[in-house]
Structure formats: C-alpha cells, structure tokens
Amino acid sequence: DGGITQSPKYLFRKEGQNVTLSCEQNLNHDAMYWYRQDPGQGLRLIYYSQIVNDFQKGDIAEGYSVSREKKESFPLTVTSAQKNPTAFYLCASRAHNEGADTQYFGPGTRLTVL
C-alpha cells in the first residue's frame, strides 16, 4: 500500500533533550511538509521541502530542524530550544503534477515533554 508513515505514534521526552520524528512516504511525491497541531489552533507549518537537499522554514520553525537526504524521508528534530514542544505533529506530502496544492497526511506523532 502506498502512503505516508510516521513513527513513533507516541513519544515522550525529558526537558532539554532533542528528539527526532520520522516521516516516510512511498508515493513518489516530491514535496513534503511538517505541521504542528495544538487544540483549537488548526495546523501550523513548521518546515517544507520541494526537492531533495532543499528545505524552507515555515511559520513556526524556531526550535526545529529538518533534513531531506532522500526523496522518501523528511525527519523532523525537535530541539531543546523549542519552548513548548508538547503537541501533535503531522507530516504531509504532495505530488507536483497533481492538483496543485493537494496534500496527503500521515497518521501523526504525539510528542509529550515530561
């Protein structure tokens, strides 16, 4: 089955630790995105990547970092500089040749800072 996988589903982190969230897609999509979701605030864009080895900051990039070494993978690192990292994180991908901005989402990772 083609799709987007995110792991782990639940993640717990101690304050001051960096943690990396995985996002993998086998849809052969070029573009990938990371969003943060907090209750009542919709989705906010953290980082996005249009092609391998290239990525751009979204609206709330501070305290986060990403890499795009392979087309299939777009991991997100939540660093200790992120002041309030507890949230639900969603990864999405988009094909350049399909309906302009249509994005498809993974199942999400819930991060809790203890």
Next chain:
Amino acid sequence: AQSVTQPDIHITVSEGASLELRCNYSYGATPYLFWYVQSPGQGLQLLLKYFSGDTLVQGIKGFEAEFKRSQSSFNLRKPSVHWSDAAEYFCAVGLGGTSYGKLTFGQGTILTVHP
C-alpha cells in the same frame, strides 16, 4: 496574507439531520480550496477539493461543498449525518503558483453527532 475562518468551533447535530460547516477565506484571487476530516488521534483525510470549474464539488463519504466567489465561502454540506461522521473538520486554502503548495488551515470545527 491569506486567512481562513471557520466560525463554528463546535457543532452538534442529531443523526440523520443535515449538516453545513462554514468556511470563509480572505484572499484577492480564487484560491485552491480543500476540506479535510480528522478523527481523534489520527491524521487528516482529504474529503474534497476545488480548483476551478463547477462550483459544487462532490467528495467522499457523501459530502459536498459549494464555492461562492461573491461570499468568499466554501461551505461543506451533507444531507444526512451518520454517527461515524463525528470528527474534526478543517477547511484549507492553497494559493498555487510560487507558494510551493503551502496550505493555510482554519482552526477546525468539531462535529458531535447525537443518536
């Protein structure tokens, strides 16, 4: 900057009743418009999208949405709600062109369905 407003934070309907979820956007041109649905603890699933052409679009699960340019709206409708429709619904706007496929989301509407 573009914005998306979903005026209703929470809507409650009875099973079998009709449903309309509101979405308004602010942007100078006609954007690409989407509705997504999210069950608790899950990712977002695309219900339907509008790019151009017929302003009434059909989606999955019996949903439809109508684009009204004069009102800058893209409201989601369903004639008869099922208990399994209980979820959170998000309206989103994309600008195409050089926006790199980025989407702006509304804050979401939580739908509760009473038996």
